[in-house]
Amino acid sequence: LHYGTIMGSRACVKMAAAAWSTVFLYAVLHTANTFSIPLCQGNTVDQFFCEISQILKLSCSDSYLREVGVIVVSICLGFGCFLFIVVSYVQIFTAVLRIPSEQGRHKAFSMCLPHLAVVSLFVSTGMFAYLKPPSLSSPAVDLVVAVLYSVVPPAVNPLIYSMRNKELKDAVNKLIQLVLFQQQ
Template identity: 85%
Template sequence: LHYGIIMGSRACIQMAAAAWASGFLYALLHTANTFSIPLCQGNTVDQFFCEIPQILKLSCSDAYLRELGLIVVSACLFFGCFVFIVLSYVQIFTAVLRIPSEQGRHKAFSMCLPHLAVVSLFVSTGTFACLKPPSISSPALDLVVAVLYSVVPPAVNPLIYSMRNKELKEAVKKLIQRVQGQHQ
């Protein structure tokens, strides 16, 4: 995967700028919407951060149209990102499968699969948080789901990537063997 040759600095700058700009505009949209909602049920949320569904529960106005608009924008942005990620992985896997040596394919897959695992973890937990039916919603479940998609992927990310390190793999194997030896 000749990343340095295929991806010039201009393409990297454009992709980073697009990601930052879309993230900023998306956050600005949610912030403006949140600050325009009148709150009449106090200002305490049942989360460790101000998640939008929790703020909407405190609103004394019918925020249905606002929420519907945000859902449409969010769905479009999510779908665009998802399509971009899928197309990128299709191209990556197509290029990897064309590598003639099995060792080269193995090395390339070992670089790609940890990223795919972290992205899948984030997307699946975030999707569940957004699409879970209100009938199963409870403050405790909402808190667990919020932790799953906001804390677990960033916390697991370094661990997944560091598992490519041979010394760390050996240390984990020794630790597992030691724990298994103590239980027997």
């Protein structure tokens, strides 16, 4: 895949700077929008996450134009990120399919597919959280969805990347065997 050749330190710095600056501007947009909303139903949110949708429920002003503006910006950024991910994975999969050995293709796919599963979980639950109709909204559903897209992917990522490590695999196998033999 020539990862070391393509992904030099300069490319990594450029991508990190682009991601951080975009996220910073996006966070400033949300923060400014949130702090400019007058709250008239108290300041208690029904979740342990301070979600924007939960704060908007406390607002006593008509926030329709604000919501539409934020949604349009969010959709544009989300679509741009989604498009970047899709194009990247198409390029990765075409490169992997050109690998002549079956073992090499299997190794490359075993690295890519778990990451793709985590990205899919994050994107699908995030879309459900923000694009679901209000009729499906309940505190329990909102909490489960918020945990699924904000806690699970970051928690699973280190496991996915470290499972490539042979020592960790051996330690997990020993732990499983130890637990199984203690139960018998």
